[in-house]
Amino acid sequence: MVFLETDCPTCRLTIPYLNRLAEQTAQVIGISQDPETLTRQFVEQTSAAFPVEVDSNLQLTRAYDPVAVPAFVLVGADGYVKRAQIGFDKDELNAIATEMGRHPIADAHDGAPQRKPGCSSRHLEPVDSSAPAEPLNVYSAVGARASRIDVSEDPYEYCVREFGDPLPVVPPTVERVEHMMRGLDPAQVIGMIPPCYGEATVEKIAANAVMAGCEPAMMDVLLPLVRAVCDERLNIHGVQGTTHFAAPLIIVNGPIRRRLGFACGQNVFSNVARANSTLGRALQLILRNLGGAMPDGIDMSTLGNPGKFAYCIGENEEETPWEPLHVDLGFRSDQSAITLFAGEAPHGVSEHQARSAKGVLKAIAHALATVWSYRACMAAEALVVLGLEHVRTIHRDGFRKQDAREFLFNNTGIPIRAYDDDGEGTRQTHLYREVIIDGERCYQKFRSPDAIGIIVAGGGAGKFSAVIGSWATGSRGSQKVTYPCP
């Protein structure tokens, strides 16, 4: 028995998992705390495949008295409660499935968070005698079809003037957009794009993909990418509005890199492959055209980021001596995944003299010290993109990826002598950790080794790596998200 509210995002997140339980002939009953009309809409939108009953006057709710929803109550054949759980938790969902003698229902690596708190139960909400407001429906699974525009002038000029970014785009003709959709339902809503929450239907995504020059197969990546960019952990609302440099960097892992032709070697950040350039550009067009973050308006970035034309790389999995990023996160190496990281432009690190792992990593640590602002510690995160020559040197000296991460963490610090005048990062020193690096008292730059991400990319020649600083991090800023691709 699952207590639900129709406007609770966590309840909506739970439905596909409960469907999996119902598919295995487990008896699942939803108890909606909202009126019938809203409940019907909810069932339709979420495709709930189990009965959902309306709890009139919240009678049942009061009897079980959950503090929040979704609330799961496992009732045994004897009528006694065997297990109860509040909020979304994949481990707990799997435990419920196991206890019911069914297969696990929650994959740890399906893109959704491991845990997510829910909303306060209706019966505990303050009673308001006035007429309830019509709730804003931001969850419609079926969206409006895109309007058609008849253009009699040069379509390239029309597109540059009316939509897209200042570069020319491929005009999204009806035929091209239909070809891009490959028979998918055009009205299906994949996400609502912040900050203006435009509906990203399959048709709208396809129109922007056409404009960016994507091949139709790219829809396999674009749909999970749109879901990922709307994931609240990424907080694209803030990333799009900030005055900072951040732009979402797409990292592609797994066999899909080869299948769709993503570059991960020489010039990986540049104009080297159609797949990287068009996927990166399609995401930016979607953020602008559907999310409304116009670079002369709501996108307030002071200096901007060249990545806002396209910011998409593949990890060089063939050349890395370590497991690639998505395998670190628990995916199988034959699975594909995309990761989004809100980052600055890459900052190059040249180290051609050092012959040891430590020497190379020291050079990178010096660059890491400058992330966000030199003297600001414990706040920002960073992504290190190791070039092939560097990673070979590091690996040759016996370093695993985690060893490299910990070495960078332990050796990135700001000498305390740099804090002798006022400036950004100097007023929070009471929160910093003091360490000794190379015999000198320093403040440690990062909160933990996990604040330093490491991937391997680039071409075979040149002892170069890159450091990419983050935007605001953690639950109050932006967190990396990874979604599986078919």
Next chain:
Amino acid sequence: MSITLVNPCNERKLIAAQARRLQTMAGKTVALLDISKPGGNVFLDRLERALLESHAVARVTREIKPTFTKPAPEQLLERLRSVDAVIEALAD
């Protein structure tokens, strides 16, 4: 000859009515919203004094967003709906 394009942009109408303008600040309740950026409180402290001392504002309330990176929570917006005007200290 014309060509038919699929509209790639957001077509949802965003409706936001402009807030009523105050003719005077005198006797009004004004909320000062700190978005929790550094220095916001310094600026708003000065503003609060100026509003009370030089503009005959009846009452100043102070609100702080939990983080500048995300929209304000609904409860905070609800409190802001009860005042005559809001002044938001946007950035550093």
